[in-house]
Amino acid sequence: MPSLQQYHTFSLASNCASIVEFDSVDSFLNAYNPTVNTYILGGGSNSVFLNDFDGVVLVNKIKGISHYDTESHHHISVGAGEDWHEFVSLCMQNEWFGLENLALIPGSVGASPIQNIGAYGVEIHAFIDSIEAILLETKEPFLIKGADCQFGYRDSIFKHALYGKALITKVNFTLPKEYEVVATYGELAVMDSPTALDIYNKVIEVRKAKLPDPKQLGNAGSFFKNPVVSLTHFEELKRVHFDIPSYPVSENQVKVPAAWLIDKTGFKGKALNDVRCHPTQPLVLTNIGNAQGGDLIALAKQIMHAVESEFKILLEPEVRLVGKEGLISL
Ligand SMILES: Cc1cc2nc3c(=O)[nH]c(=O)nc-3n(C[C@H](O)[C@H](O)[C@H](O)COP(=O)(O)OP(=O)(O)OC[C@H]3O[C@@H](n4cnc5c(N)ncnc54)[C@H](O)[C@@H]3O)c2cc1C
Known part of the structure; x- marks a missing residue:
């Protein structure tokens, strides 16, 4: 039985029947069998395998990032298997600001809407235009607007009506060009007129000092x-x-x-x-x-x-x- 220890950040010694990494919708559909107990995994930073899992673990590695802008906004489509922090860092390099408070959160882009990740006064729902996904039952693609995702504190429709029913394949973000940094929370509140990059660097510094x-x-x-x-x-x-x-x-x-x-x-x-x-x-x-x-x-x-x-x-x-x-x- 393959080991899941490297696939979840709590790193308990656990095994499962098989682990399949997929990098496209087609390879997911080839690997997915609705009659077999399946767990879809991103970076494994919000999942703990307590003991052996009697099923198949499908690990999302769907990559790809595309961007276009209008006069007022940046529109960025991101493959669900991209690394969240690498994506935030790419946004900073390109001066697409807004996600700086969410720097250094581990995991994949595809899991970010599931619990509506948040840190330092910002939650991701504010920047999600829509989510592209596959309905597992029919294997049909669908798109859900951010406004319909029932986002709440560490919560979304993917923990309720769509729980266990969908594979998120892409997240479409919209970042306004005109924006104000959010520096109201904790260590950010004492900063003197910080820029988005200052916030990004500070969040990384504080998280590294506080969190293992x-x-x-x-x-x-x-x-x-x-x-x-x-x-x-x-x-x-x-x-x-x-x-x-x-x-x-x-x-x-x-x-x-x-x-x-x-x-x-x-x-x-x-x-x-x-x-x-x-x-x-x-x-x-x-x-x-x-x-x-x-x-x-x-x-x-x-x-x-x-x-x-x-x-x-x-x-x-x-x-x-x-x-x-x-x-x-x-
Ligand atoms: C050190 C540390 C700090 C953290 N700090 C924060 C924080 O500040 N704020 C915060 O909100 N969270 C935080 N987290 C939690 C975690 O990083 C987030 O929840 C992250 O979004 C999980 O991503 P993942 O890809 O690792 O999820 P996983 O653990 O792989 O998956 C989480 C859930 O989503 C499902 N899932 C994953 N990908 C898909 C997909 N493509 N389609 C359908 N379902 C999917 C899985 O089945 C599982 O139920 C932290 C975790 C760690 C270890």
Whole structure:
């Protein structure tokens, strides 16, 4: 059985029936068999294979980038198997600005709309004009406009009505020529009149300092989503925890940083065998050696339990956890 260890950034030792890399729609259609359990993979930075997967893993390597511009916009079509950060860097070199806050997010372009990747106050949905895909059931191509993708916080139609039903082959981005940098968040907020390139460089610097590099320390980025709670619930919490941070979401909801909640429950730096809650960013769980899927699940559940007991908040995993048959939920 081929090993999946190099195909997902958490790098658990897991195998599957077969791994096929495809670089075109035709080669995907040749490899895809609807009667066989299949997992479509990009860079594997949001997927964790907890143990052996009883099916075929199809790895998207569809490449190609084309660009044209109008008076007001840059229009860029990108093959789903392109590397996300390399694409952002190419945009910077060409002065197609807008994606700078999303620098250094690992993974493929094709996976970027699935969880509507976001960082430093920017989410990708703002720049997606449309997505080209194949409907797995009929093998027919279709195009969906960004406006119809039901984008939300780490969410899109590809996690709901189109979940497991489509292969994304191309993402069409539109970047306005007239734009304002977004420097409202964290370390960017203290910068003095930054340009898009300044933001790009700063984001890379901060991410390198804070987040473990999956090539050196297996991880899948933020293990949990930042929970959204009602304002009433938040005000109750604030009476006990004066320093609890929050970001406004709507008139009666706020987002609470999951890292803060996990830190407060004392998990920062704690390990269960070879799975550790990262010492400088407790939202990231890491593989510090020869981690086992069972230990990852056990530590994640302990954290969820502790946060729920202390704050009455249920944490939800951001990562896709893949078991023997396919995706599992905690
Ligand atoms: C160190 C680190 C930092 C991170 N930081 C961030 C961050 O700041 N913000 C953020 O939003 N995310 C972040 N992530 C998460 C991750 O990088 C993103 O979710 C990324 O978009 C995943 O891309 P991928 O190609 O690796 O996805 P994969 O793990 O390969 O796939 C993710 C899901 O999409 C499906 N899929 C993949 N490609 C296709 C396709 N072409 N068609 C249909 N389905 C497909 C898979 O089946 C799977 O369900 C981080 C991860 C790491 C390891």
